[in-house]
Amino acid sequence: MPMAAEEIEALIKAGIPDATVEITDLAGDGDHYAARVVSESFRGQTRVKQQQRVYEALGGRMGGVLHALQLKTALPE
Template sequence: MPMPAQEIEELIRAGIPDAQVEITDLAGDGDHYSARVVAESFRGLPRVRQHQLVYEALGGRMGGALHALQLTTACPTEE
């Protein structure tokens, strides 16, 4: 059963409270998404650890309820 984009966004925000999250349905099928997650809490962390934090926030749904997620993480740019 496909996972709604809103649920993905809510899970990420619950796990990473300072995150700004943008979800895009890549195929229109509810199974293939892209997520851009920007959070100050990522600052100083290697990209691999940033991705791990997002996957942890999804609580093991990757590969099950959530089939595919193209993930981009970043820190907010300083103005």
């Protein structure tokens, strides 16, 4: 069962409360998304750690309910 973009956004914001999240459905199938997550809390963390935090916020749904997520993390400008 595919995930809605709104559900992905809500999970990320629950795990990273100060995040600004943009979700794009890449294939129109609810399985392949791109996410841009911007958070001040990423400051001082490697890109790998930032992405791990996003995956942790998704609570193990990657590879299961959520098939593919193209992820970009950033600090606020």
